[in-house]
Structures are given as C-alpha cells and as structure tokens.
Amino acid sequence: MDENLRKILSEPFGPVLSSKDAVMKIMEQRHPLLICIGDESLHKMLSYGIMPDICVYDKMVKRKSAPKEWIEEIEKAFKGKKIIKVKNLAGEITDKLIVDIKNCIKNKKGIIEVEGEEDLAALPSLANAPAGTLILYGQPDAGIVFLEVNEKGKKRAEELLEKIKKAN
Incomplete structure (x- = not known):
C-alpha cells in the first residue's frame, strides 16, 4: 500500500469521541445496526453495557495482544454464540472477510x-451496511470514531476498497 493511501486510511472517517457521556448521548439515537470494529472499541461498548449487533475483533491493540481482562470480557460476552473465524493480513482485506461482513449485515448480527x-x-462494513447504521472503530491514542453510514460514505468506502485491492 502506498503512503498516500495509508495516510488517507489513517484519518478518522467521522467524529472521534473519548468520554462515556459523549458516547452514551450518540447511543441514545436509533440506528438500524450497530457495528463495532476493534478490541478497544468493543471493550468500551461492553463496559458501557452496550452489545453491538456486529462485532469484528482480533484480540490485538496497536499490534500487541489485547489486555487479558479485555479478552476474558469479550469471551464471556460471546459465550455460547457462533463466532466466525477468518484470516486477514495487515493492510489487506480478504474476500472472505468481506463476505463474512456482508453476511453479518444481511443477518443483522454476527x-x-x-x-x-x-x-x-x-471499509467493507461502510460499503455494505444500510444507511443510518452506526459503525464504531478505534482511532489510536484518540478515542472511538463514530461513523454513520450514508451514500457519500458508502461511495468513498467502495473507492478505497478498489484502491486497496489494486495495491495488493
């Protein structure tokens, strides 16, 4: 992946919130789906008593193992639920991950x-989720990005997915 694309992808796609009050205020609004990506974001949502409809995590934070307590909390929250496992390298988005995300969106859970x-x-979450869906993901050393899906965002995600595919 070239530096220009890497720079674009490192910028948040929505507002970044770090306080519980700000997060809870946004969560009061109705959204067709809540998608949470990343262990830190998922940990925060679970600690606030919020269970996302769709969760994507890798047991890592900033390329290091997530804290043991977080992993235990996630495993406890998902006990008895079907967990889809997929391999995906850094800087890439595998076709399998895209298909799994699409299926979760179609089923409204996963x-x-x-x-x-x-x-x-x-990116594949944004490209495929219905308008109004709220996507949460971590912005390193800043907080959680809150991204509400709209047509402009979907188009941008599709363009970036195409660029990533060409780069790999």
Whole structure:
C-alpha cells in the first residue's frame, strides 16, 4: 500500500469521541445496526453495557495482544454464540472477510474474530451496511470514531476498497 493511501486510511472517517457521556448521548439515537470494529472499541461498548449487533475483533491493540481482562470480557460476552473465524493480513482485506461482513449485515448480527488484522474492516462494513447504521472503530491514542453510514460514505468506502485491492 502506498503512503498516500495509508495516510488517507489513517484519518478518522467521522467524529472521534473519548468520554462515556459523549458516547452514551450518540447511543441514545436509533440506528438500524450497530457495528463495532476493534478490541478497544468493543471493550468500551461492553463496559458501557452496550452489545453491538456486529462485532469484528482480533484480540490485538496497536499490534500487541489485547489486555487479558479485555479478552476474558469479550469471551464471556460471546459465550455460547457462533463466532466466525477468518484470516486477514495487515493492510489487506480478504474476500472472505468481506463476505463474512456482508453476511453479518444481511443477518443483522454476527461476531467475527480475525486472525491477523481487522483494522480495515470498517471499509467493507461502510460499503455494505444500510444507511443510518452506526459503525464504531478505534482511532489510536484518540478515542472511538463514530461513523454513520450514508451514500457519500458508502461511495468513498467502495473507492478505497478498489484502491486497496489494486495495491495488493
């Protein structure tokens, strides 16, 4: 992936919130789906008593193992539920991950555990989720990005997915 594309992808696609009050205020609004990507975002949502409809995580935070307590919390929350496992390398989005995300969106629920890296999973989520869906993902050292799906965002995600595919 070239530096220009990497720079674009490192910028948040929506407002970044770090306080519980700000998060809870947004969560009061109705959304057709809530998609949470990343262990830190998922940990925060679970600690606030919020269970996303769709979760994508990899048991890693900033390329290191997520804290043991977070992993235990996630495993407890998902106990007895079907977990889809998929491999995905850093800087890539595999066709399998895209298909799994599409299926979860179609079913309006799902848990995807990624072996490798889930950092770019927001793009296929944005490209495929219905308008009004709320996508949450972590912005390193800043907070959680809150991205509400709209047509402009979907088009941008599709264009970026195409660029990533060409780069790989």
